[in-house]
Amino acid sequence: MKESEGLYRWFRFVKRFVIGFLLAIVTLGVVGYTVFMRQVDARGAWRAAARELNGGILHYGERVERFAKAFQRRPSDYYRASNGLLVATNDRVIFIGITPGDKLENEDAPPSILQYEFPNDTILSIDRERLYFLTAGGVRIRHGDGPGREFAASRGDDAALDSLVEHVNRRITAQKAEAAREQRLRTAVARMINEPIYYIVRRGDAISSIAKRFDATNDEIKRWNNLPSDRVRIGDRLIVKAEGPRAR
Numbered sequence: 001m002k003e004s005e006g007l008y009r010w011f012r013f014v015k016r017f018v019i020g021f022l023l024a025i026v027t028l029g030v031v032g033y034t035v036f037m038r039q040v041d042a043r044g045a046w047r048a049a050a051r052e053l054n055g056g057i058l059h060y061g062e063r064v065e066r067f068a069k070a071f072q073r074r075p076s077d078y079y080r081a082s083n084g085l086l087v088a089t090n091d092r093v094i095f096i097g098i099t100p101g102d103k104l105e106n107e108d109a110p111p112s113i114l115q116y117e118f119p120n121d122t123i124l125s126i127d128r129e130r131l132y133f134l135t136a137g138g139v140r141i142r143h144g145d146g147p148g149r150e151f152a153a154s155r156g157d158d159a160a161l162d163s164l165v166e167h168v169n170r171r172i173t174a175q176k177a178e179a180a181r182e183q184r185l186r187t188a189v190a191r192m193i194n195e196p197i198y199y200i201v202r203r204g205d206a207i208s209s210i211a212k213r214f215d216a217t218n219d220e221i222k223r224w225n226n227l228p229s230d231r232v233r234i235g236d237r238l239i240v241k242a243e244g245p246r247a248r
């Protein structure tokens with residue numbers, strides 16, 4: 001009985017040792033890959049992003065107005081940032097980044113491009129924030145009600161990022177003001193279209209001539225103005241359209 005119990009304890013010990021050893025190997029492999037096998041060349045990433053920007057990403061008539069060197073930490077590559085350029089054009093805001101490469105990859109292998117874009121319109125928002133456990137100054141860009149994406153300024157490029165944020169927010173403010181002005185104009189036009197149109201009777205006018213001028217009938221003119229007959233006097237103010245566009 002004691003021998004069986006001792007053998008059971010021995011097998012349990014071996015089992016735990018093997019499982020612990022395998023977990024340690026896996027952990028070391030993951031940490032080693034994350035820390036040692038992933039390489040980040042920020043300067044190379046900036047150059048590659050600039051080549052992509054100048055190589056056909058921009059639309060016809062699109063021009064760069066502001067840019068800043070920035071990086072993003074994705075959940076899958078949190079400890080190795082994707083470096084690149086955050087660019088504000090006259091059409092949109094773009095992030096062009098280069099994902100961290102593997103040291104085992106061929107040096108001539110093309111870089112893996114990471115690209116996000118946000119259209120310039122009134123539902124775009126870009127706000128300064130402290131990111132990544134408050135370790136870096138950056139921005140959160142949202143388009144609509146989504147959670148948005150975070151981009152941090154590369155070392156020494158905070159001023160460029162501030163300039164980009166100020167420029168984009170100034171443009172958004174102008175777009176919102178223009179949209180509000182257009183809405184007020186549409187409201188005013190709709191009100192004018194739906195308001196009654198009046199006419200002051202002049203010498204030589206008659207109900208029939210006034211009705212013809214404003215594409216109405218004699219009966220409509222009399223009904224709108226509560227006239228008992230076709231007689232009108234100079235200076236009378238008549239409703240010639242209950243609503244609708246003014247006749248020419």
